Amino acid sequence: MTTIGTITVPARLQGYPGVAFGGYVAGVLAGRAAAKTVRVDFRRPVPTGVPVRLAETADGGAELTSGEVVLALAFPAEQSVEAPQAPSWAEASAAGDAYRAAPPSGSVDCFGCGLDRTPDTGLRQHCGRVPGRDLVATAWTPGTQLSDADGLLPPSLMWGALDCPGNAAGRLLGTQRPGAVTASLTATLLRPVKVGEQLISYAWLRSEEGRKHHMGVALASASGDLCAVATSLWIDPRA
Numbered sequence: 212m213t214t215i216g217t218i219t220v221p222a223r224l225q226g227y228p229g230v231a232f233g234g235y236v237a238g239v240l241a242g243r244a245a246a247k248t249v250r251v252d253f254r255r256p257v258p259t260g261v262p263v264r265l266a267e268t269a270d271g272g273a274e275l276t277s278g279e280v281v282l283a284l285a286f287p288a289e290q291s292v293e294a295p296q297a298p299s300w301a302e303a304s305a306a307g308d309a310y311r312a313a314p315p316s317g318s319v320d321c322f323g324c325g326l327d328r329t330p331d332t333g334l335r336q337h338c339g340r341v342p343g344r345d346l347v348a349t350a351w352t353p354g355t356q357l358s359d360a361d362g363l364l365p366p367s368l369m370w371g372a373l374d375c376p377g378n379a380a381g382r383l384l385g386t387q388r389p390g391a392v393t394a395s396l397t398a399t400l401l402r403p404v405k406v407g408e409q410l411i412s413y414a415w416l417r418s419e420e421g422r423k424h425h426m427g428v429a430l431a432s433a434s435g436d437l438c439a440v441a442t443s444l445w446i447d448p449r450a
Contacts, residue, residue: 234374238367243273246287307349310339317389330354338379348413376414377426
């Protein structure tokens, strides 16, 4: 194992209060993994504002630890998921508007889906139901403050856009309860996206087993070209 150093997730990149946004954490770890498709397992909450150790692992992955406790672990993976056709920009826009008009209970100030975030301060993954299809979706445009030096949305934030849509799918299409957390996220980034580019995020429910909810998630251009695809596992809080 090779220690890279420490990272500190700033408070603005929170998911639940005081907890780092899982999609961003996954993206940071995936950036250190030697594979196109990476799975990230979340073992413990990653705190914001506190240094945690980042290290590369012998299997071509990476991990975050605090002391002897593993917080999150990334490793090369394979996945076979076929994304359904993306909804249109108009359909995704309408679904996002519907979500904002009547969001599910338990909404928090999440970097990924917080309702008070702007295009420069969050990803605004406000995924509502798409009428006539078993999908949730939203249309969004990342703000310039999210740009990297090349004018692109950083890969860590592309991963971020593959996180919260799964939560919306579980809540609106399945039986997932408020307070569920991402247990794992497996993603493949297919092409870069530019800041200011019109994007569509959408998700669907794959299966449910008690407290476990399996999702498919995709990120597409406004014309429907896939930019990234993922599967995720969400787990309900214990009763």
